[in-house]
Amino acid sequence: PPFSADTDEDRQEARDYAETLTALLSDNRRDDAVALFFHTTGVPAEAVAEMRHEPWWADVVALAPTLAYDSAVMGDLSRGGSLPVEVATRVAVPALVLSGGDSPDWMIEAGRAAAAALPHGTHRVLPGEGHVPSPQTLAPVLTEFIARR
Template identity: 35%
Template sequence: MTTLTADAYTTSSDGTRIAYDLTGPTPGLAPAVVVVDGVLAHRLPVTHAVATELGQEVTTLRYDRRGRGASGDTAPYSVDREVDDIAALLDVTGPAALVGISTGGFLALRAAADLGPGVTAVLCWEPTYDVASGEAPADPRMIAGVEACVAAGDPGSAVELFLDVVGMPCGLVPRMRASASWADLEAIAPTIAYDGRVLAAVALGRRALMCRWDQIVQPALVADGTASAATVRTAADSLAAVLPAARRTTLPGHGADVPPAAMADAVAGLLRRAGVP
């Protein structure tokens, strides 16, 4: 058994190098979980804490989505390429459950539909889109506006634009710009549009998820927190209602404030439902 904290790499089908770390047993010796981050996030401290809670009972793989952290990127972007990245990671772990955070939950569901039994279960934590609303999944500024800022060489404005999309008070932005994490946010600003396209693909395109809910037959858990926003609660309810094998739960706290032990318990329960020993 092993715990790997240094970067390891796998290669996606288009040649992009994807960085990851492993916590827990050597792949193949225990159930596996792959964490799929949301917008402007990669390998968050809270997911490392959850992996530590899962300990030697579960192999947990956390990775940098393309264009983030130590992973590479290859143009042009497509959601299919991100699914290919997950497929390459499943070559490392073997069949695994996906834990998708925020917009990453919809990417995890897309992978579950595309990759079939390679994905054993899906946990969607704080989904951001009400699939029953009839509204556009992604604010156009999250794609076209962000891409225009990046093309103009102004990633900081791309981040500010996204913060406005999600409703951050403008008075907090200067404080964020002065923080040590701002440079990292600017470095991955182009990937904001990637998450916008993941959301758009829920309802738009030839392979829209809304036309494929019945293909996601894996056990699913849709979770929010006791302190999650009302919009997140509504989104979680709507998503659980359309997935064939979904259960709905609410954990204490929200976002990065959820106790790692509570999230680890939810993941372990999902693995049991999936029949993973």
């Protein structure tokens, strides 16, 4: 889960992102909205500039309006993107939160915090994996978690 750290600075950054994203989408500046998303998640400006020339970029730009839904679900405006602990503590089912070991530290910390807030939460770091783990790594971890249930 891409929750923000629970600091004033991080909550303000999430709110700023949501406000800028809303303005870009209202102006139908989808390309810039996608670039904003990538910048916000830590992709360097040079890499985003290169990505804009990739054949798949147009497909991603077509999905830009869904970024507003993600932002709303994450509570970027309402909570500054911080973990909704009051909601997480009410989740009664076992939950597995996974983080790729090669992901940015803030992503791993968000995973740890989410698992800690869940009454039956477990956090695992998948060594050598990034934000999107390989099926070969993911399948056995999920199989083991489900089998224990």
